[in-house]
Amino acid sequence: MKAQKLSEVPDDGAAVNPFVARKQLPNLLTGAGYPTTLGTLHQLASKGDGPPIQHRWGGTTYYDPAKVLAWAHKRARIEAKRALMLVDSN
Numbered sequence: 052m053k054a055q056k057l058s059e060v061p062d063d064g065a066a067v068n069p070f071v072a073r074k075q076l077p078n079l080l081t082g083a084g085y086p087t088t089l090g091t092l093h094q095l096a097s098k099g100d101g102p103p104i105q106h107r108w109g110g111t112t113y114y115d116p117a118k119v120l121a122w123a124h125k126r127a128r129i130e131a132k133r134a135l136m137l138v139d140s141n
Contacts, residue, residue: 070105070113079116085123 071079073092080087095101096112102122105115 068113069115071116071119073112073114076102076114076119079119080123083120083123085120085127087123 073096074089076092077087077089092101102114102119105113105118107113
């Protein structure tokens, strides 16, 4: 990500942050059709299977929304394939 020059930063006092914290991911994912809970995301992250982390700051983990949605789409396709394999094997 390219750093903004001071002249490009809004002077209205509002912070510009294109990233979302992990606690915001359930709303993002559920709204996009991937129902997910914060607990599930914590569990996946602890195993290294969660969405890709953008950065950490002050004890908070931040994510790029586009990368999170791409991760969810890929994960949903893998889960759908597994389900089809189970049905075909019976």
